[in-house]
Amino acid sequence: MDGTEGRAGMVGGVEAVLLAAGYIGGEYAQVAGTTLKAFINLHGLTVLERIITTLRSLSAINRLIVIVPSEAFRHPALQDADAVIVATNSPLANLMQAAERLRQWRGGELPSQVLLVATDLPFLTAETVGEFLQGCPLDADLCVPVVRWEIFARRFPPDERFPKALGFWARLRDGWWRIGNVWRVNPKTLLERRTGAVAQLERLFLARKNPLRLLPMLGGLFVVRYLLRRLDLDEVKRHAERLLGCHIAIIIDTAPELAFDLDTLDDYRYALAHWRQA
Numbered sequence: 001m002d003g004t005e006g007r008a009g010m011v012g013g014v015e016a017v018l019l020a021a022g023y024i025g026g027e028y029a030q031v032a033g034t035t036l037k038a039f040i041n042l043h044g045l046t047v048l049e050r051i052i053t054t055l056r057s058l059s060a061i062n063r064l065i066v067i068v069p070s071e072a073f074r075h076p077a078l079q080d081a082d083a084v085i086v087a088t089n090s091p092l093a094n095l096m097q098a099a100e101r102l103r104q105w106r107g108g109e110l111p112s113q114v115l116l117v118a119t120d121l122p123f124l125t126a127e128t129v130g131e132f133l134q135g136c137p138l139d140a141d142l143c144v145p146v147v148r149w150e151i152f153a154r155r156f157p158p159d160e161r162f163p164k165a166l167g168f169w170a171r172l173r174d175g176w177w178r179i180g181n182v183w184r185v186n187p188k189t190l191l192e193r194r195t196g197a198v199a200q201l202e203r204l205f206l207a208r209k210n211p212l213r214l215l216p217m218l219g220g221l222f223v224v225r226y227l228l229r230r231l232d233l234d235e236v237k238r239h240a241e242r243l244l245g246c247h248i249a250i251i252i253d254t255a256p257e258l259a260f261d262l263d264t265l266d267d268y269r270y271a272l273a274h275w276r277q278a
Contacts, residue, residue, distance in 0.1 A: 013062035021087035028265040038119035118181035120262040128255035141246035145180030145254035155256035180258035
């Protein structure tokens with residue numbers, strides 16, 4: 001539950017898959033000058049470039065695969081990636097493509113540790129990623145970071161544009177929580193032993209930012225218990241394990257930088273305003 005179960009740490013290196021196919025629109029796209037979140041420019045560099053540089057500085061990371069829409073396939077920000085995959089309309093198909101590339105690199109064998117990274121995390125650092133990886137039990141098939149609101153607010157103090165709407169935060173019996181956007185997964189287990197697990201994992205990852213989308217996946221009873229504030233993290237974890245058929249580790253109180261993303265125009269403006277304080 002707290003990341004200490006099993007033996008934490010890393011064996012060998014970790015492959016990284018960067019998810020860079022998220023779109024923005026409307027006023028946000030006009031102000032940011034792009035329709036792709038990963039290619040938002042922050043003081044001279046795209047968010048994707050910053051994340052690639054961050055991951056490259058970690059000795060624990062082996063290779064980087066970036067999944068992008070076709071229109072961004074030759075973007076200069078991708079020059080330091082080991083492979084670029086053109087995204088389809090199915091996130092599941094995209095992950096399967098990445099898994100196949102990893103299998104090819106490793107002589108037909110899937111790795112046991114892959115880092116899934118959203119590419120709209122402007123404050124991500126090598127230290128925060130390294131701390132998360134060190135906290136992941138080696139025997140876990142899926143490691144998910146969660147951030148407590150109080151810790152997040154200390155790192156990113158609210159102002160007139162912020163905090164985010166609390167719809168992005170889950171109010172459980174043991175506090176307000178948000179799921180981070182960097183996950184460590186074991187594709188060998190998920191793909192080879194549990195054929196339906198990857199489809200469920202896709203749904204969970206897409207719903208991670210909104211408890212109103214996430215909870216119905218866990219069943220109607222969970223929605224009722226959530227509304228009555230009777231759920232806690234441990235109960236959510238146990239049910240998710242039954243749903244996916246794998247061992248999940250919830251890494252509590254991970255760095256807020258893993259959860260600050262650029263979903264909205266207010267997020268972007270906040271990141272610009274507070275960049276020098278980062």
